[in-house]
Amino acid sequence: xxxxDGGTTNPMLLxxxxxxxxxxxxxxxxxxYDPLIRTWCRGYGLDSGTLEDLCQQIxxxxxxxxxxxxxxxxxxxxxxxxxxxxxxxxxxxxxxxSEVVRFLADQPADSLALLLAIDASGGEDHEEPDSRRxxxxxxxxxxxxxxxxxxxxxxxxxxxxxxxxxxxxRETADDLGMSYAAVFAAHKRVGRMLRxxxxxxxxxxxxxxx
Numbered sequence: 001x002x003x004x005d006g007g008t009t010n011p012m013l014l015x016x017x018x019x020x021x022x023x024x025x026x027x028x029x030x031x032x033y034d035p036l037i038r039t040w041c042r043g044y045g046l047d048s049g050t051l052e053d054l055c056q057q058i059x060x061x062x063x064x065x066x067x068x069x070x071x072x073x074x075x076x077x078x079x080x081x082x083x084x085x086x087x088x089x090x091x092x093x094x095x096x097x098s099e100v101v102r103f104l105a106d107q108p109a110d111s112l113a114l115l116l117a118i119d120a121s122g123g124e125d126h127e128e129p130d131s132r133r134x135x136x137x138x139x140x141x142x143x144x145x146x147x148x149x150x151x152x153x154x155x156x157x158x159x160x161x162x163x164x165x166x167x168x169x170r171e172t173a174d175d176l177g178m179s180y181a182a183v184f185a186a187h188k189r190v191g192r193m194l195r196x197x198x199x200x201x202x203x204x205x206x207x208x209x210x
Contacts, residue, residue: 159190
């Protein structure tokens with residue numbers, strides 16, 4: 001008897017799901033492989049909302065791929081499916097990182113350096129031979145602490161989830177129980193405060209500063 005966890009490939013089932021109208025086959029296919037897909041995707045440390053989005057995207061693309069999929073007895077379907085999931089997860093993580101990079105790239109050069117240092121420091125003291133980097137890390141920690149103390153914890157968490165962790169506004173709103181508008185406003189407000197505080201501290205450190 002074929003296992004329901006996808007541990008044993010059923011070539012006939014793979015052939016049947018090429019037909020979208022074969023609902024019993026698709027129900028069988030989904031119940032067999034969805035647990036595996038979710039297990040693999042959880043390994044990337046995604047939050048629940050992002051995990052759901054990724055699994056949904058995988059199934060959307062998989063439904064199209066299976067129309068032309070040709071089973072090769074010499075290669076496991078599970079191996080192919082796992083690689084497919086890995087590829088889509090990597091695409092998602094790269095997109096998240098690029099969103100953070102684009103956010104930082106929009107900032108002035110001085111604030112960009114501070115925000116990058118905040119991201120790298122994680123609030124800890126790092127010893128670096130480069131005195132300039134060490135200075136930025138210390139300044140970043142001071143900027144982070146100053147702004148964090150001036151806003152509500154929920155506001156800071158909303159900003160951090162979007163600007164550093166790369167979450168979307170919708171995901172952050174759902175996770176934190178906030179409205180979309182409130183999360184958007186928190187992100188913009190804290191970003192402005194970090195830029196202003198960072199510029200202020202850099203001005204104080206510069207030779208012409210007061």
